[in-house]
Amino acid sequence: MARNPMMFLSCLLLSLDIAITIAVSSSPVQDPELVVREVHERINNASRRNLGYLSCGTGNPIDDCWRCDSNWEKNRQRLADCAIGFGKHAVGGRDGKIYVVTDPSNDNPVNPKPGTLRHAVIQNEPLWIIFARDMVIKLKEELLMNSFKTIDGRGASVHISGGPCITIQYVTNIIIHGINIHDCKRGGNADVRDSPEHYGWRTVSDGDGISIFGGSHVWVDHCSLSNCNDGLIDAIHGSTAITISNNYLTHHNKVMLLGHSDTYTQDKNMQATIAFNHFGEGLVQRMPRCRHGYFHVVNNDYSHWEMYAIGGSANPTINSQGNRFAAPNDRFNKEVTKHEDAPEKEWKKWNWRSEGDLLLNGAFFTASGAGASSSYAKASSLGARPSNIVGSITSAAGTLHCKKGSRC
Template sequence: MSIVCTIFLFLLTVSSAFAFAVPKPPIVRQLSTSVTSNSTASCSANGNPIDDCWRCDENWKDNRKNLADCAVGFGRDSIGGRAGEFYTVTDSGDDNPLNPSPGTLRYAATQDQPLWIIFDRDMVIQLKQDLQVASYKTIDGRGNNVQIAYGPCLTLYKVSNVIINNLYIHDCVPAKRNALSSLGGYSDGDGISIFESRDIWIDHCTLEKCYDGLIDAVNGSTDITISNSYMLNHNEVMLLGHSDEYSGDRDMRVTIAFNYFGEGLVQRMPRCRHGYFHIVNNIYREWKMYAIGGSANPTIFSQGNVFIASNNQFTKEVTKRESADGDEEWKEWNWKSEGDEMVNGAYFTPSGKEDSPSYAKFSSMVARPASLLKTTHPSVGVLSCEIDQAC
């Protein structure tokens, strides 16, 4: 009997270890064999103003809220939960979305007051319904491997001042919302859905394999920065603008900066409607259809990016327009490439006025030379930050 008990306890211990093991997020591929490997001292003034702002601080754990001073681009005014207390998530569960338990992410993210939300350990959070994050919240996963996966994911609806940092968001699916949800119906299965919201900053996240988009911003959302994130293994990556007919997106302003659009991506990096989009210092690798697309006369300023086409001769073009009236309409849209590097036959089709005042008016930040992106392995996605060390 004692031998049987010993074996049972051993198997229970092993199975528990596997149950609570948290898989690591994927690591970005190098640009080529000539690119240097990712440095552990990547905080060292590499020209990325966000990372240079906080990553060299060995006491970043005690100075977490300094991150709120580091945003760039159109979302730079987002302060998240800087004015609030810290809240530590200790429970990865989501048993009662209508009445969330203290200690859960849902409980913290739905509170009325500002909060800076952190985590006490590695965890995978499988939500039962999409989590509608309230205004003035920071969800800060630095120092832990925090994943939101295998269920509905994050929604920002009629909110402002939200920072989402260092989360691995993947395998998101639609789900029916409860009767008290202000949105009703079903969630879309996006990684992060943004509706009628402003002053949003998404930084150092890894996103892949969601049912719909990885990040979508629609219905009059504006002043958004998406930075330092790693996106891979997905079809329709990022939709910015609800529909061609929805004029409320004409004032949308989004900055896409320092991201890595990696393997297995097909299209919409992003797909834009109506508004103003500054696409700066990103790396695009081997898209399967197109990289940057749009309709309904968006202004797109592509600056200092690296576009690496695949060997497929039919997918060399970076851009794609959708216009019911054909070429004569889209030729008037202001789409400009400045300082971009085109690799393996990639090409960007410009349109509109080369020197339109709209580019200067809606230039949201200073671009680095694209050549710098090819000499240093990109430090994107979820960071492996250790306590009491530079991140």
């Protein structure tokens, strides 16, 4: 008799749940890192039970969740169920209507017109925002997003460039997928609307590609980012529950800042997953630069840095797992890590580890800290794949060329 695969997986998950429950209840002092790994394995298996029947076998759990669906265009909002890591609960506009952007050139920061991207992102209700055709959007001021929004560029070539770019400030549940974000400039000293009921004066912005300021449950996936005034993606001022995945980042100096300043201790609660990204040509530093919080850097491909790849200050916990680090040919820049703004007697206490990383061309990772498992448990968000398959996992990083009626 043929076995029903979904029934088999359900039984397997039930057995796993029972096993984990028994293990936890029978051991009053269990290694917290082991508990987290078991829980994440259970979550990942449950996700595969619900979503994995579409698996294309790439080894990338996000892509395997949706990319081989030839009807992706009719099932767009299903993408929201494919997130992983600390930002896995970011639903964006999954539970709202589809909003089609038709007008790329008529940006009005205070009175946005229907059909523009700005009009879409400021609405109060959940919206899944898509694009009628290929377009380049040059914003006049920061794009201030309201909560429960998805910007989904699949099926079109969408560029946000040449002006201020995206700001996620004190809002929650944001997904940004499939957008080219580059050449972002500073804005400000102007009124900008952030909801249908409110607009206010904005001071000068930094010119980030994506700025997350006090935001939570944010997922940035399959975007291509380069050459912005400040950071490509920055998360500061108490932001948390963030996943940055499958992005292609190139030609930039200060790539990614996670944590506002050494004195801003509210960032101690930050948790961010950096997974399956390709850090490519022309990058200098901050991939990412971390402060205070807990950071899982997993299965990324680092093919270029000029100063360092991963750095930080103010005692962050950095869990680097299954990454591929190819050091530059310059003999002075082989070190992956940079412990910043502290003497060695202090940074030696910071919990930074490299586990299963592939270090090429003389690359080396300077680990530190006592390796407290409870600290790394807080910085663990998903199971790492082997570093020798990172090339295939990240081969489709950046924006995708999705056509209706065929796999993406």
